[in-house]
Amino acid sequence: MTTILVTGGTGTLGRHVTERLRAEGHEVRVLSRSAQPYAVDLSEGGGGLDAAVEGVDTVVHCASSPGRGDDERAAAHLITAARRAGAGHLVYISIVGVDRVPFGYYKSKLATEKVIEESGLGWTVLRATQFHDLLARVFGALAKSPVLPMPAGISDQPVDVTEVAARLAELATSAPAGRVDDMGGPEVRTLDSLARSYLRATARRRPLLPVPLAGATYRAFRAGGHLTPGHATGKVTFEEYLTGRFGRRPRD
Template sequence: MSTILVTGGSGTLGRHVTDRLRTDGHEVRVLSRHTRPYAVDLREGGSGLDRAVDGADTVVHCATSARGGDEKAARNLIAAARRAGVGHLVYISIVGVDRVPYPYYRTKLAVERLVEDSGTGFTVLRATQFHDLVFRVLRGLAKSPVVPLPARVKDQPVEVTEVAERLAQLAQGTPVGRAEDMGGPEVRTFDSLARAYLRAAGRRRAVVKVPLRGAAYDAFRAGGHLAPQHAVGIRTFDEYLTTRFDGGGARR
């Protein structure tokens, strides 16, 4: 079996990728800012990064930061991978990064291009938003008596463990370049997702659809972040909610 480094391997997606690869018998190294022995800040790079990458056959890049710095982190990782002779670089991206001019999407697209131009065999998988992300957004919005939602916007949430399964499969194969996009099983209006959350949480809130302006909103409204032709996910958002609440693992 091979040695695989998973950046962000303790995060929402990375921990599931790590578990699957270890189950399949691979030696897996977890790189994150706080996980030893490979506690590395990718934005800084350095000898710790070289040590983490040295001897790895494949690198699965799941690490990302809402605080910015993803492009610098990717450059450092790619440089270290090239020095170590890594044969396969796998990157998780988002459906629509080339169609929706949202700042975080632009960053993800820029990292995609760095990966493609790395000179290393690569695979890029784009997925729609995770159930967990939609859940956290709706829980935050529902803290007020009125839940404001962007008007005429749909979403296609996907189960994170299913994305992890697909990413692990790709990591164990040969580089394919752009893999087929991966979307959740249902394309739903955002207000229907919000009402499903409120029912599951036992909350009564007014839902108000707010028209917004801007190129990013127009692209979301046009469905640039959706992949209805790749609705390969199995677990629905309603099923996810049932598990979250019945399992007692979600704050209402």
């Protein structure tokens, strides 16, 4: 049995990773800002972090702070504590396209990858496409308006969070592998078609309003920098996710 620390272990991805690893018989510690006994703010580090990492074989780093911009500092604190504790393997979840799309959060994720690669620890980095849950949240927020605005000309390749969790659990219980193959959902779809599926699943009627945007980030998304059609390893489609969540077949 392996002792594994999951940072962000109460979050969208981390809780599924935790459940998967525990089901496989591993001892799992959950670190987050509020989960006892390992309530730690990684951006600050401190003695609580040392206690969380003590005796751990592998760390699965799922914690992230998109709005705070301190992912690099958090990773540096985690690495320092992991080295002191003698942890042998750090697994990190990143995003497909962080090296191709000049979006602020993506730049932070790419910089964090570099910190991990240079850590001196055994490391594994998995990049995944966006989760179904994220698209549903975005569409839900936009659908509060009478018209659903949609960035024109952009596609996406959403993947199911439980499938990414299963892959992370597999990587966490294997030897350090460096940068592994990207993981994408089963379909590359236009945002328009995904939004229409969401509207049908939630029994809403909204006209879609294509909105052309400007800038390097928008151009990179339009060019598909965030997609990985050659690694469409996910199996759960967006429609299947919506049916499971809302109990309604989107294409009825």
